[in-house]
Every structure is written in C-alpha cells, then in structure tokens.
Amino acid sequence: MENQKNTNKKKITIYAVIMVVMLLIAIGSGVVIILDRNQPERAAEEYQTLAAEVHTGAVSVDFQLLSEKNADVRAWIISEGTGIDYPIVQNEDSEYYRDHLFSGSGNRFGCLYIDAAQSADFSGRNTVIHGGALLDPIYKYAQQDYYELIPSMTLSTPEASHTVLLYAGVRTDDIATAIRTEFADNTEFADYISWLAENSVFDSSVTVAAGDRIVTLCASDGTEGFVLVGKLA
Secondary structure, three states, rough: OOOHHHHHHHHHHHHHHHHHHHHHHHHHHHHHHHHHHHHHHHHHHHHHHHHHHHEEOOEEEEEEHHHHHHOOOOEEEEEEEOEEEEEOOOOOOOHHHHOEEOOOEOOOOOOEEEOOOOOOOOOOOOOEEOOOOHHHHHHHHHOOOHHOOOEEEEEEEEOOOEEEEEEEEEOOOHHHHHHOOOOOOOHHHHHHHHHHHHOOOOOOOOOOOOOEEEEEEEEEOOOOOEEEEEOOO
C-alpha cells in the first residue's frame, strides 16, 4: 500500500513538472510573439529618434555624432515624402545589418547597408544599398506620377552631399540579374544602363554617361524585389 502511495506521488510530481514546463514554454512563446509584433514600432522609433538627433538642417547630418554612436556609419540618405531618412552602414560581415538596427539591437527590419566588398565612399560605378523592408517605399515608384512627384533623393557622406537623380526602377524576380557592380569596360556599363532604362517601370529624362556613378537601392527579402537606380550628382 505504501509503495502504491509513493508511486502515485511520483506520478503527480512528474505531471506537475511537465505542466510547469509547458506553461513556461507557452509564456515564452507569447513573449516572443509580442516582441516580434513590436519590431516595426521599435525600428521606426529608433530611426526617428536618431534622425532628430543628427540632423543639423533639412538634409545636413552630424557625422561626428553618428560615428560616436556607430563606427560602421558610411552615409545618410533622405527622400522627402517617402519616409526614407536613414543611416547607411558597412560591416565586415555583410549579413549583420540584415537583422540588426543601427544601434546593434536585433530586429528583422535591420539597417540600410552596403556590402563589405564595395567602396565605402561611393566611388564605385554602382554602389548598392540594401534595405529590405526599410526600403519598401521605393515600390511606389512603379507609378509614373510618383516618380514625377519625387524624382530625386539626397545622399550625404562625411565628405560631401550628393543629389541622387533617379534614373530607373525595375521590379524583378531575380535580384542577382537586376544588379551589377562590376564592369569590364565602358561598353558593359553602357549596356547595363540601357537594360535598366528598357526595363524601368517609369520614364526618366536623366542620362547616365560612362564616367558617371550610380547608386542602387534594393528592396528585397530574397530573390524577388525592386531596385531603384539613380545617378550621383
């Protein structure tokens, strides 16, 4: 009889432990879901606060303050009317900022970044700015009237401020094909520029010559996405 009681107590204890573990798992899962739902708000709040701190004018940026906050900062891009008002970073691990904010906090909205292999000063023929969901506003350029409303952006670096004259916008199911950063010669570059114009969802009067530099904003969560290309002026 005593053995039966001990056995029952053990069963009850095991059952209680299992129930506690299941409860903790459920609570943990709920916290994760809540945190995930809050990621857009946390990302927006961080970048709005950062912009308010570092803007010294309509498009001017305090890069000294920015670099004190994060030494990976390379530039800042502003597109009035689209909501794009973000720092651009570069890290030796090109994947890091896919899911980390400027502050380093984990967040699926990440931060705008350029690949580690690209020139940090935008001196390359085509500097690609990756942004995922942060660059979703560029999908609006699929409409001609939107392009005509906002045909340029401002890109600032510690050395200079540039106007980005938007040249082409391409919706693609193959990002790797839509973006090129290496060109054997001027002819290859010209061919790529022509391809962009032919596949653009809007018409632009901007011209790109062999000696020009372009910037590509890339909104993509995989192979599909939208690329917006502009000439640095």
